[in-house]
Amino acid sequence: MDFNLSDDRRMLSETLSRFLGDKYSIEKRHECAASDDGFSRDMWNEFAELGIVGALFSEENGGFGGGGEDINVVFEQLGRALVVEPFLPTLLAGSLISELGSDAQKEMLEGVISGEKLIAFAHGEPGSRYEIERVTAKAEKAGDGWQLNGNKSVVLGGGAADTLIISARTSGDEDSANGISLFVVDAGAAGLDVRSFGTVDGYPAAEIAMRNVSGELLGNEGEAFEAIEKAYGRATLAVCAEAMGAMDVAKDFTVEYMHQRKQFGVEIGKFQVLQHRMADVLIELEQMRSSIINASGHMNDDRVIRERMVSSAKHLAGRIGRQVAEEAIQIHGGNGMTWEYAVSHYAKRIIMIDHLFGDTDHHLERYISIGA
């Protein structure tokens, strides 16, 4: 057994960490989040040049990574700096194109990895909550191609994407895993209505309405579920790692604050009740890290073990995330409630990650239902 990162991954982690340290202060982050796109295209290009986008893709698809550990390493660093650029949508849509795309379709990955082309995956719907099988948007054959109708909700990175991968039902009941298909849709397609908005923690997303939108099939008709589940698994691992990075920083801020802040003539870090609570935070963060290692280590294994480990990690990210975020604010007192103190933004991201790809309850239930 060896729990150390390989040299390549350690270098990736250090490169990204150094880059973010130089270029991505919290002020810069707020500036990116507040811009029209909700992120910075310049920053995105720099990330791509540095090879960080490519780290999410396998060599055969033009990248130089793409495994569970790559995702883990990259997203932990992104979480440490609260990066708002569209890594998550790129990972989601990119996984699907890599898995299912024809050679012609895969050609677009080059532009994705170089940063020129933005992609996103539109899957969730107004009534689907966290169920990945529930798809009511419909696609019907029209001439050589397909026409899509329906609504997609909270599409991460949906506003800026040049190309969208959109799921739609081509057969089966609305909550059936069978009969879901994927389509490549141009962002400028007629009948596609994209309404952009920001999330409460500062990330860009969009609501999408489709009226007779033409799309090109990605993968086999009606058989997309397995690939969607896998892509969601990778994205779920990614946000767990992101939460890990954000939680670690929130913990460090809090401990530092406990040294600085004095009340009653002593550092508040001298109060035993606060010491114990941060000791608990530390214990839980180690648990979180271990469950992420489990999930990334099983990323390429059979469905049951892979998905159970993914759900374990996400269940913990929700539960531990709440504890860490709430303690961080509480121990900062009034300052933890302010926009000015970065810790509040970390707390918001940590909490809102519970709302991506299934919350703590969803993944507990899923862990049980997938079975041993």
Next chain:
Amino acid sequence: MDINYNSEEIVFRDEVRAFFAEKLSPRLSNKVKFGKRLAKADMEEWQKELNDRGWLAPNWPKEWGGAEWSAVQNHIFDEERWAANAPQIMPFGLGMLAPVLIKFGSEEQKSHYLPRMLDGTDWWCQGYSEPGAGSDLASLRTKAERDGDHYIVNGQKTWTTLGHFADWIFCLVRTSNEGKRQQGISFLMIDMNSPGIEVRPIILLDGEHEVNEVFFDNVKVPVENLVGEENMGWTYAKYLLTHERTNTANIGSSLAALASMKEIASRQMKNGKPLSQDPYFAARIAKVEIDLRAMQTTNLRVLVDADSGAAPGPESSMLKVKGTIIRQEINDLARRALGPYALPFSSEAMDEGYNDEPIGPDYANPIASEYFNNRKLSIFAGSNEIQRNIISKTKLGL
């Protein structure tokens, strides 16, 4: 023992309900219900309705325009006002300063300031906390030095809720450095329009301007604005704290929030069924509801004691701790209930005139933001850690 309201209390409750039904405009209650920003004018409008009915300062003595309600009546009113989605009455003047003036102020102060609170002439804010003095309030350093007929005030207050709306601020200031720290503190009323005062906004994590920093640079305050005796401010502040904690359990707020959270859970669908029927979520709701029902009775037990003359001591600390935990848990469930639709947030959608189609369900926009904002409940009015210190010291003798 009788765990029900008696007949007079029921008559009173019905009277309150009827009043809300008649006088609270749908415009205002909708703003409260949908988490829209309240303007100062909205609060003034509602205060006027209450004042016309004689219910704006229900705890004051009748001679000053109060209603002398019992603690149980107050509790009933609070439950009903939350259920009706009425705006909150800002407590700083009416609920905090007034009891201190009534007990310790001069006749001139009472007859000048109390009517102006009722008719809305003066808005008050509370200037206790300082950057270096939060939980350890007695370490405050803003100083007031006597110079003839005036005090000259220098220093800084912070976290001043709605200070940007206020005409006046009541402050704890240091007038002496002799003896124990608590002994050199005085209670001073300061006109916010005085030269030398500067108010700067503090933006909270939800992006809202709710609190402020207030700076004092050689601010001249007439000595008549001292409340009670010099260097006795700490005693008055402690007296005020017992009043600040009357609604400390947040019962009315929690009941209303629970009802609205359950409503959300019944409308959100999970696996083709309402979320409220999902065993995991139903268990979460049931747990908080069980806590809240018990808390309601714990609260009433303390209030009924208070009505028979027992001053609430560490009991109010117990109410504060458990009451805020419950309130925050309900916020947490509401954001959970929304699933992915907890994510979208639009600040403009909180403005009254905003008419764009909402993103997601029309009740979704403020929910996550309220969860974050209500983290304040366990920090202010004596943090929950400080309350537990009080409980273990005074109740357990530890």
